[in-house]
Amino acid sequence: MNASLPLSGLRVLDLSRVLAGPLAAQVLGDLGADVVKVEHPARGDDTRDWGVRTGARNSAYFNSMNRNKRSITLDLQQPEGQRIARELALQSDVVIQNFKFGGTAKMGLDYDTLAAAHPGLVYCSITGYDPTGPEAARPGYDLVVQGETGLMGLNGEEGQAPLKFGVAMVDLFTGMSAGQAILAALWARERNGQGRHVQLCLHDCGIMLSVYYGMEALIQQADPPKYGNAHPSIVPYGVFDAADGPLVVTVGNNAQFQRFCRDVIQRPELAEDERYATNAARSIHRHELLPLIKAELARRPRHDLLEALAQAGIPCGEVLGVMEALTSPRTQAAGGVLQTQLTDGTPVPVQAPPYRFEGARMPVRLPPPMLGEHTAAVLHERLGLDAAGVDALRAAGVV
Known part of the structure; x- marks a missing residue:
């Protein structure tokens, strides 16, 4: 003992x-x-x-x-x-x-x-x-x-x-x-x-x-929509494919989105577009924005993206298999x-x-x-x- x-x-x-x-x-x-x-x-x-x-x-x-x-x-x-x-x-x-x-x-x-x-x-x-x-x-x-x-x-x-x-x-x-x-x-x-x-x-x-989804269902008196790996109210936020593997990107606020567009995917005009300038607007126009972001991320190696995201102060990470995660250096x-x-x-x-x-x-x-x-x-x-x-x-x- x-x-x-x-x-x-x-x-x-x-x-x-x-x-x-x-x-x-x-x-x-x-x-x-x-x-x-x-x-x-x-x-x-x-x-x-x-x-x-x-x-x-x-x-x-x-x-x-x-x-x-x-x-x-x-x-x-x-x-x-x-x-x-x-x-x-x-x-x-x-x-x-x-x-x-x-x-x-x-x-x-x-x-x-x-x-x-x-x-x-x-x-x-x-x-x-x-x-x-x-x-x-x-x-x-x-x-x-x-x-x-x-x-x-x-x-x-x-x-x-x-x-x-x-x-x-x-x-x-x-x-x-x-x-x-x-x-x-x-x-x-x-x-x-x-x-x-x-x-x-x-x-x-x-x-x-069911936590917050359960609360939303009770308030709206209807089932909430499914979002899979995406977030119901934050965009872009979820799992994306780089050129050589998946990664998680979590752009949590408007300042991060500006840095994401400027420093990570080199598309500063997206941050200036009024449809995407605020998170509320991005959520409304997610079906127009996300294909553009996915295309840019898919052109770049995951390692380069992770470095750029980290330097921009945007939380991110690899998506690993179970064996990879259990045997990772971390x-x-x-x-x-x-x-x-x-x-x-x-x-x-x-x-x-x-x-x-x-x-x-x-x-x-x-x-x-x-x-x-x-x-x-x-x-x-x-x-x-x-x-x-x-x-x-x-x-x-x-x-």
Whole structure:
């Protein structure tokens, strides 16, 4: 245990699987908490079987959401597995779960049951929909919720069919929001000693993700238009093609536009044209202006454009592929990707936690765990079970 980490000493029991719940638990682990992840003895977390394999029972998907955790196996369909999980929960500060509606009550792992014996417990439930509404029992899937919350409708280019985000944004946003809410509940517990039942649902978080587009839709009582990589009210602002690759150009005000025309594309007359003199005018006449700008940028090498834009004080950047971004000098210098290895010796890269305190990035203390690799250690440490006791549980299929 590293006592210098913000959440050092905090015990978290992660009963969740797939993405939103595991991300919430990983956030706490990244900040120093001791996170124990409970998995099924045979299949483990569903994501161990998703995507590119890294070792016999790990995958890139699983690894991305489960660093800084210890893994134990428990069959929660067996009474003994349920009993052990309850004992572990009663020794924890935080429990995170995303079981199907009513599933935890059947196992005696619901908030009411645990809080009766452990009033200081912070218990986080993640569901698909309003847990008090008519769809409470409906399972939540990121792609479905992206469609139902309008996110697919606002994503993509004008005239394009509904398009999902490149990653599971609703799951990710829900997981990060859950981490924030858990920390708030822990802070409240410091004042009054009482735990809380923290509840997040994917649909709520998907609605929140519509942000200013959602506000515009409510004000105008209509769907906002799609702008793709462009900005709805700033021109020129977006992704453009140079002669040898794409780049981002963000001309944020009229002074920048004058410098852009004069010093970058050598078309000063565009800045003097009354149709383009102000941002409001450029937005109205974007369909006339943008083809002219695109033609000028397409004639020039990206490196030359980036230099000219930087000298003109205009924010800009390359558009990189994922591999290019992860292996870029910028990412490497910042320590954004680390090399580690599973306990079986399989080398695996991991993305480093984004949090920094006093200039130091939070460490990767534990690589993504192999299935159940910490079962014996955790059960001995928390419940006093010796090797023979763990072997007996293993023989019975409980762990």
